[in-house]
Amino acid sequence: MIDAHHGWNHSYKPQFLGLTVGVIMTFAAYRIVMYHHLAGFTLIATIFILALIQALLQFVFFLHLGLESKPQWGMLTFLFTALVLIIIVGGSLWIMNNMNYNLMPPM
């Protein structure tokens, strides 16, 4: 984002890198699902981790995360956002799964 030093704002190269990563990883995830390479929990974990890696790489190549000069406020706010997301999303899924388990026992 705030990038005076590394010159990524002036280079077309990171954009092409980001595009290549995006195309390859989108097709990889698509192929895994379409050709039933995996199933069950392995499938969910793989697709989720692929999405996470692709998003992080696009944050770096496209939004220049972690490439700013010190103090790295962008990185700090990003990490805080990640923490909030883990609490909200992870916490919601945990609680709702517990409720499903406790309120609707298998007949």
Next chain:
Amino acid sequence: MKASPTTAHETYPDTHHDAYSKTIFGFWIYLMGDLIFFGALFATYTVLNESTFGGPTARELFNLPYTLIQSLVLLFASFMAGLGGTAAHRKEKGRTLLFFSSTFVLGSLFLGMEINEFARLIAAGNRWDQSAFLSSYFTVVATLGVHVIFGLLWVPILLIPVLLEKSLSHVSIRRLTCLKMFWQFVNIIWIFIFSLVYLLGVG
């Protein structure tokens, strides 16, 4: 505007205290807030996606090849916005206009494909009021669609002043950088919609 030492400083900062850095950082904070908003929507969808109320499931409704094309269209739209951002920083006016116009065209195509898919679902009777699954699905995807609409409106609003300028001013460069960040952010959200909603819905 001619590039004087002052504008050069505003455009290529080496501190966090100039207008450019402050605006970009402020916009970044907005994007982080939006990320949390989408995170809450994803949590809702994940909790509700099996509550189909006897209606069709994700597996029966989604058409993966169609969504794959949609993903690639949006990826190229955000790629073009990225190229446009670089061209703006290089003060290449022609390329800036060309790249951001491509973003507009590809973004419109993406939006058209999304509206078409909604129309297909609704025509088959799978409206958002049919089940908790469909409510949460329409909420997540339409919220992204609204982002795309604002991203599309934003393009001509920024490009018309650029068209009238002799060469790109530092104000335009700053605005176009925010626009580019917005499109790239929308694409990052779409990665999760494609993976978690569509791929895992079918897989």
